[in-house]
Amino acid sequence: xxxxxxxxxxxxxxxxxxxxxxxxxxxxxxxxxxxxxxxxxxxxxxxxxxxxxxxxxxxxxxxxxxxxxxxxxxxxxxxxxxxxxxxxxxxxxxxxxxxxxxxxxxxxxxxxxxxxxxxxxxxxxxxxxxxxxxxxxxxxxxxxxxxxxxxxxxxxxxxxxxxxxxxxxxxxxxxxxxxxxxxxxxxxxxxxxxxxxxxxxxxxxxxxxxxxxxxxxxxxxxxxxxxxxxxxxxxxxxxxxxxxxxxxxxxxxxxxxxxxxx
Numbered sequence: 600x601x602x603x604x605x606x607x608x609x610x611x612x613x614x615x616x617x618x619x620x621x622x623x624x625x626x627x628x629x630x631x632x633x634x635x636x637x638x639x640x641x642x643x644x645x646x647x648x649x650x651x652x653x654x655x656x657x658x659x660x661x662x663x664x665x666x667x668x669x670x671x672x673x674x675x676x677x678x679x680x681x682x683x684x685x686x687x688x689x690x691x692x693x694x695x696x697x698x699x700x701x702x703x704x705x706x707x708x709x710x711x712x713x714x715x716x717x718x719x720x721x722x723x724x725x726x727x728x729x730x731x732x733x734x735x736x737x738x739x740x741x742x743x744x745x746x747x748x749x750x751x752x753x754x755x756x757x758x759x760x761x762x763x764x765x766x767x768x769x770x771x772x773x774x775x776x777x778x779x780x781x782x783x784x785x786x787x788x789x790x791x792x793x794x795x796x797x798x799x800x801x802x803x804x805x806x807x808x809x810x811x812x813x814x815x816x817x818x819x820x821x822x823x824x825x826x827x828x829x830x831x832x833x834x835x836x837x838x839x840x841x842x843x844x845x846x847x848x849x850x851x852x853x854x855x856x857x858x859x860x861x
Contacts, residue, residue, distance in 0.1 A: 621810060622645045625648075627647075709763055764825075776822040778821060783829060
């Protein structure tokens with residue numbers, strides 16, 4: 600069966616390798632990136648049935664346009680892989696005062712999923728990139744009222760996406776399946792090289808688990824689950840995600856923030 604699959608942040612790293620493997624298996628791939636030049640190069644590298652979409656996910660207006668463009672071109676999206684993420688950036692505080700990590704890693708994928716949900720079938724899947732790095736969310740920081748160090752912002756943004764994956768899945772008993780995945784720690788990605796200065800582990804470790812989460816049978820009945828690829832199985836996320844009060848605060852902050860930017 601051929602699936603239509605959108606992968607954000609797919610011009611390099613895990614996203615690009617995942618796209619290449621899925622295209623080689625015969626699936627239609629929608630590549631996303633910020634740079635049209637990089638998208639063109641990625642499309643040539645991926646080959647097969649591929650389309651490209653350019654959007655800066657730190658701009659929520661651009662996220663809305665991305666969703667509109669995808670919906671204009673497609674009546675059905677079988678899988679959405681929210682892969683794009685940022686740890687360090689030249690400018691971490693955006694013009695509206697919000698931290699780029701919360702915007703790109705948490706808010707943008709939530710908004711994109713919400714806007715694309717009408718064309719994702721019940722049997723479809725939303726795969727969200729989490730991380731082994733997770734920390735309780737300072738909702739004031741998510742609102743842009745408190746500055747955070749790079750790793751603090753990243754870890755909090757990754758717990759936040761894990762929380763909304765779990766909480767949203769509860770509201771969608773008929774699907775699509777929503778999964779949060781830690782693809783593996785310190786893989787050979789641009790982020791790892793730039794932020795930690797190490798070569799990293801085989802990128803296929805991450806790409807293969809994303810493909811399994813997107814299409815594999817063991818994830819078909821696991822909506823709302825967190826998969827930790829470091830341990831090789833489903834696991835509990837950080838306790839903050841299991842705290843009903845904390846999860847409720849994070850969800851309310853996400854929704855309030857997106858309403859303010861609409």
